Amino acid sequence: MTEALTQPVTQPVTQPLLRVRDVRKEFPTHGREVVRAVDGVSLEVRKGETLGLVGETGCGKSTLARCIAHLYDVTSGSVEFDGTELTGLSRRAMRPLRREIQMIFQDPYGSLNPRRRVGSIIGDPFAIHGISAGAERKRKVQDLMEVVGLNPEHYNRFPAEFSGGQRQRIGVARALALRPKLVICDEPVSALDVSIQAQIINLLADLQKEFDLTYVFISHDLSVVRHVSDRIAVMYLGKLVEVAPTEELFQQTRHPYTRALLSALPVADPDTADSREQIILAGDIPSATNPPQGCRFHTRCPKARATCAAAEPGLDPVLDDGPAHRTACFFPLTIGEDLSTAVPDLKAS
Amino acid sequence: MTASLEMLETSAPAIEGRSPFLLAFRRLRRDKVAMVSLVVIVLIVLMAVFAPLFATITGHPPNEQYRDIGLTPDGLPRGPNGTFWLGTDDLGRDVLVRIAYGARVSLLVGVAATAITVAVGIVLGLAAGFLGGVVDTILARLIDVVLSVPFLLVAIALVSVTGPSLSITVLVIGFFSWASVARIVRGQVLSLREREFVEAARSLGAGDTRIMFVDVLPNVLAPVIVYTTLLIPVVIVTQATLSFLGLGLPPPTADWGGMISASQNYYTTAWWFILFPGLALLITTLAFNLFGDGVRDAFDPRADRLR
Numbered sequence: 094m095t096e097a098l099t100q101p102v103t104q105p106v107t108q109p110l111l112r113v114r115d116v117r118k119e120f121p122t123h124g125r126e127v128v129r130a131v132d133g134v135s136l137e138v139r140k141g142e143t144l145g146l147v148g149e150t151g152c153g154k155s156t157l158a159r160c161i162a163h164l165y166d167v168t169s170g171s172v173e174f175d176g177t178e179l180t181g182l183s184r185r186a187m188r189p190l191r192r193e194i195q196m197i198f199q200d201p202y203g204s205l206n207p208r209r210r211v212g213s214i215i216g217d218p219f220a221i222h223g224i225s226a227g228a229e230r231k232r233k234v235q236d237l238m239e240v241v242g243l244n245p246e247h248y249n250r251f252p253a254e255f256s257g258g259q260r261q262r263i264g265v266a267r268a269l270a271l272r273p274k275l276v277i278c279d280e281p282v283s284a285l286d287v288s289i290q291a292q293i294i295n296l297l298a299d300l301q302k303e304f305d306l307t308y309v310f311i312s313h314d315l316s317v318v319r320h321v322s323d324r325i326a327v328m329y330l331g332k333l334v335e336v337a338p339t340e341e342l343f344q345q346t347r348h349p350y351t352r353a354l355l356s357a358l359p360v361a362d363p364d365t366a367d368s369r370e371q372i373i374l375a376g377d378i379p380s381a382t383n384p385p386q387g388c389r390f391h392t393r394c395p396k397a398r399a400t401c402a403a404a405e406p407g408l409d410p411v412l413d414d415g416p417a418h419r420t421a422c423f424f425p426l427t428i429g430e431d432l433s434t435a436v437p438d439l440k441a442s
Numbered sequence: 443m444t445a446s447l448e449m450l451e452t453s454a455p456a457i458e459g460r461s462p463f464l465l466a467f468r469r470l471r472r473d474k475v476a477m478v479s480l481v482v483i484v485l486i487v488l489m490a491v492f493a494p495l496f497a498t499i500t501g502h503p504p505n506e507q508y509r510d511i512g513l514t515p516d517g518l519p520r521g522p523n524g525t526f527w528l529g530t531d532d533l534g535r536d537v538l539v540r541i542a543y544g545a546r547v548s549l550l551v552g553v554a555a556t557a558i559t560v561a562v563g564i565v566l567g568l569a570a571g572f573l574g575g576v577v578d579t580i581l582a583r584l585i586d587v588v589l590s591v592p593f594l595l596v597a598i599a600l601v602s603v604t605g606p607s608l609s610i611t612v613l614v615i616g617f618f619s620w621a622s623v624a625r626i627v628r629g630q631v632l633s634l635r636e637r638e639f640v641e642a643a644r645s646l647g648a649g650d651t652r653i654m655f656v657d658v659l660p661n662v663l664a665p666v667i668v669y670t671t672l673l674i675p676v677v678i679v680t681q682a683t684l685s686f687l688g689l690g691l692p693p694p695t696a697d698w699g700g701m702i703s704a705s706q707n708y709y710t711t712a713w714w715f716i717l718f719p720g721l722a723l724l725i726t727t728l729a730f731n732l733f734g735d736g737v738r739d740a741f742d743p744r745a746d747r748l749r
Binding site for chain 2: 159162164184187188191192194195196198199200203204205206207208209210217218221222251253264267271
């Protein structure tokens with residue numbers, strides 16, 4: 094983790110494994126309006142790193158994940174994987190690339206077919222891509238089960254016969270079957286008990302080392318993301334508000350929204366918990382069918398000024414930050430700035 | 443049964459998974475009414491299969507008319523006696539033997555028409571629910587149209603054009619029944635296709651056909667199996683209805699609906715002529731219906747707790 098912290102700044106410019114540029118995804122509603130679930134997101138993921146993607150429920154993280162995995166067609170923008178443009182690829186042309194990008198799903202109950210045996214679920218990737226069959230497939234599946242910490246003898250069981258944590262291991266085994274380069278983990282632990290979360294996270298970390306994987310790790314739980322990620326991207330209402338190396342995000346928080354998220358993290362020490370600042374955001378997350386003008390966060394931001402409602406800030410380095418730390422805010426926080434006493438004033442500039 | 447249950451639960455790693463179907467089958471085996479019905483169904487099937495045996499034992503071929511010993515001097519059917527155990531019909535034929543042969547027709551039509559119905563219903567229901575869009579719009583409207591066509595009128599019209607035959611009966615019934623199966627399947631698929639495991643299959647690179655038949659189909663089988671077992675008696679009654687109206691099989695083929703139809707003029711004088719074919723039809727459909735109820739309960743996860 095500490096190595097990863099110092100690396101990004103000095104790392105030579107290499108081709109990123111994944112490059113997302115200005116991706117938008119709109120869903121039609123019954124009326125004439127559209128839901129802008131993802132509204133112009135750009136980010137890069139380097140080979141071997143873990144990018145954490147955080148944000149509230151409904152901010153578009155899962156939609157973004159599905160756009161990257163080509164489960165949704167993007168409305169506009171570009172998704173480039175390992176030098177290949179994915180947007181606009183036909184299903185047939187996408188097929189070989191499916192092997193490179195895999196997904197681990199949030200719900201270990203919903204993501205496994207209840208009527209199929211575990212062996213055939215994990216063997217699915219081999220069957221679909223015609224890689225191996227019969228006894229060879231069975232051996233490969235049992236190897237995979239062993240890798241993710243399942244008893245290979247449970248090959249013939251049904252998903253209902255496993256616990257939540259075991260089911261998520263099945264999902265991990267299925268995702269790893271084709272030796273992908275990029276694994277998108279869509280809230281892989283949020284449906285699990287805390288004690289099981291740690292097991293799955295450690296499993297993912299071990300597998301990353303063993304198979305040289307790159308992760309996009311989506312979660313609404315900042316403490317989980319902090320533990321696994323090299324860099325973190327914070328999303329709000331379909332847009333990125335701050336991207337930074339993990340520790341830098343925690344130490345030099347620039348965006349008021351990120352600060353609010355961090356302040357909501359539970360702290361184990363009661364003394365610290367009492368004294369630290371509490372930022373309670375007013376109101377609910379605005380509707381994605383009709384997002385606020387200007388900065389999307391200005392309706393709830395304690396530092397909002399007239400500028401925030403008038404113009405939209407770009408995602409750029411602010412203050413003295415390096416190129417790795419980008420923030421979309423006109424009035425970024427300085428270190429030590431107290432946000433709990435700030436009052437929004439939309440008339441002042 | 444109990445032994446194998448205990449074995450599964452006590453042996454350290456139970457390697458064989460217990461499929462939902464296996465569990466349903468176990469519940470079914472504990473259902474006494476369903477098991478008795480199953481025995482009755484098996485007996486009827488045996489009767490149909492060994493119908494020639496009835497002819498051999500009684501010495502009366504099904505279409506042989508015994509105008510001398512099978513009819514009274516007035517030309518009326520004879521009641522049950524030592525020679526004709528269940529009496530004779532208006533042409534002096536053995537009712538027992540004809541009931542046995544009639545079971546063949548009922549079961550054959552029941553199974554064949556149901557098979558066509560279910561196969562067509564599953565495929566079209568899957569396509570409509572899963573593919574959505576234009577395919578769904580067209581198929582859903584087609585289902586509505588088929589369900590609103592007056593079945594008997596069209597059947598009468600069709601048979602009067604083509605002439606009565608076994609295959610026409612099966613096709614007519616199949617054509618008018620698939621829509622309800624398709625509607626059930628479509629409804630299930632509409633919710634199933636939004637499930638995450640379908641998305642997972644897609645992210646692995648599976649195509650529509652594979653997802654429909656490998657991932658979605660096993661999840662709609664339970665309601666379809668329940669519906670199928672309850673459809674068989676409906677089809678058998680429908681076939682009897684068509685025969686009763688003279689749209690079934692051309693004479694002299696023995697079938698229950700035709701026998702009941704022929705007995706209409708004799709019910710005041712020859713009760714056996716209408717009673718025994720009617721009983722055969724009643725017992726058969728009742729057995730299938732009760733068995734179907736058992737199957738439905740077995741597939742209902744709540745049924746286990748209620749008992």
